[in-house]
Amino acid sequence: MRESKRNQGVHMSGSYRVGIIGCGGMGGSHARHWTQKPQTDVVAVADVSERSARKLADEFDAKPYTDYAGMLKEEACDIVSITTWQNVRAEVTVKAAESGAKGILGEKPMASSLREADLMLASCAQHGVKLAIGHQRRFTPQNMEARRLVTDGAIGAPTAMLRRDAHGLLNRGTHELDEMMYVLGDPAPVWVIGQVTRKTDRWERRVRCEDRCAAIIAFEGGIRGTYESDLPDPGLQGDVIYGTEGILKRGPEGGLLLLNRRAGDWQSITPPPVEVDQYDEFIYWLDGSGEGHRNDGETARLTMELMMAIYESARIRDVVELPLQTGDNPLDLMVEEGALPVEIHGRYDIRAPFPEQTN
Template identity: 30%
Template sequence: MKVAIVGCGGMGNVHALSYMNMPNVTLVGVCDVDFELAQELSMKTGAAAYHSFEAMLNETDFDVVSVTLPSFLHKEYTLKAAQAGKHVICEKPLALNLEDAAAMIQSCEQNGVHLFVGHVVRFFPEYVQMKQAIDEGKLGRVGVVHAKRIGSHPGDVKPWFKDADKSGGVIADLMIHDIDFLRWAVGDVKSVYGLNHRVNEMDYALVTLVFENGAVANLEAFWGYHGPFQTAVEIAGSKGLIRSDSQKSSSLQICKAPSSSEERRFAEVPQSPGFSSPYELELAHFIQCIREGSEPIVSANDAYKALEITMAALESVQTGKSVYLQPSPQLGEETA
């Protein structure tokens, strides 16, 4: 399987190094408008470097492309790849509005290619175990969930993150991980209420989800934290509760703002205590789905649903009111 990458920033590097560890997968091309980034990744991997996606399409042959570009460019390059007959692995969020997301899904279907979306939390072992505990009934009926995801502001490294029209802000870029996980683990969402405060170098959000089964989740996301990236989840049910806290593995944490002398080329990437990288597990799974024609753990429709909840949260932030979601069929299904 020949793969290529468009976008050689932090996630492009993660994808590239993951592919390098996979048997029977060859990374043949990497491209970025910042050609220096493409050249640096080429030196690490041996893949050819290109200054544009069009040049890479014309000069090398590949089966799959990872779209690891800023979020506002996901639609444009997914459509280009689909029209060229290439399978697409797109980083989350799928898009920054539902119309673009639907167009991406439709184009991939019409061109007979697969579309996978990098909701990588489904591949973190601690989150998989929480999902299994719920499915096996160990917690009984889920009642209340608390989840948080906080870290430094990626806009300090990549300024486009500070432009909500390009990144979607902390809800669309960061909190969407927990939105997708909880929809997968707990069920469909009935209503959404959101608060979001942005000031200077901080972007803080608090969102409450009410699920169709009656469970309630409070989600917190924060960019601007002067310390390492961290996550925590607590799920309480009628028979017990389960907790995961990425900071509990060490007894002492000293948090400070990075000094101006520290060179930071890329935004930080969440890590897992597991032996295998969740990103490598995710990408290997997507490649296997292409080879076997099997259904992925996270589908393009799942990514659309996560974005739908995200858009409801952003609407609630603007209106100050809860937003109620209407049950909708899977994309591609005909309505009666």
């Protein structure tokens, strides 16, 4: 058992009481980060698995629950970390907002549909609760320096950015698209065209997942974002930003490589260290000592909207102009409408195996 802050004499009367809902890997990560902050104390954890709840509770000297509603009612949490699967995240967020919590830090993706994301935002707005979603790549030294270089004009006006990944749009693509927007300076997206395939019965934490995905996103100013996931080789070098006067890309060991008209060759740039993470910024936001949170709910909703727009483009076989009007998950709609028939039968979950996968 880890010695708690209360036993260490660190727990102050003015510190924030933190509850964790979802005691898997990310629940443990949130608990560790909150425990490292002098302003926060993890007091309770909840999970449908009693074993998982007790294990995390023992590690952080917290009270375990198998009923998250009971935890919210009894513990008077100031901060709630919601690290459940995305298919129940909206329901849990609404309950946490109604409980009197001051702030909620959820995991990515924000939800499993745009309608759910809007429900989360509406509930938090109604109850005066601050909501942020854990797109933590906005806090990496590499991405923060890349954003600074782009916004300072190191490559002129940005024209295109490429991102490539695997393991599903809602799973990993949410990071890639959010990272794309952040590095480009958060330009407003204008339209999306996308394509998906789903010949296998693929799921990701009990939410349907496509087999392959590709998209082009048009941002204000004519910037194009190209995203692809799970496509066959040869692979795209998905770490490049092009501009009217240069190119910026990832370098070795967390560095950056810059080529522009001011130098005759590639420049190697070492990003400065980052002093604030998403948990620090969340605390400052609650304190009123910060201007906001770079992962706030509205920003996360935009990432959610882009992912749903990619699915919707595949569904209607046309460009989708934003804002997106479809609230349901268009991938679910395509499957239920028979537009994506399974050719290789046998359901499987790439993150949380179904019972039949373990037999």
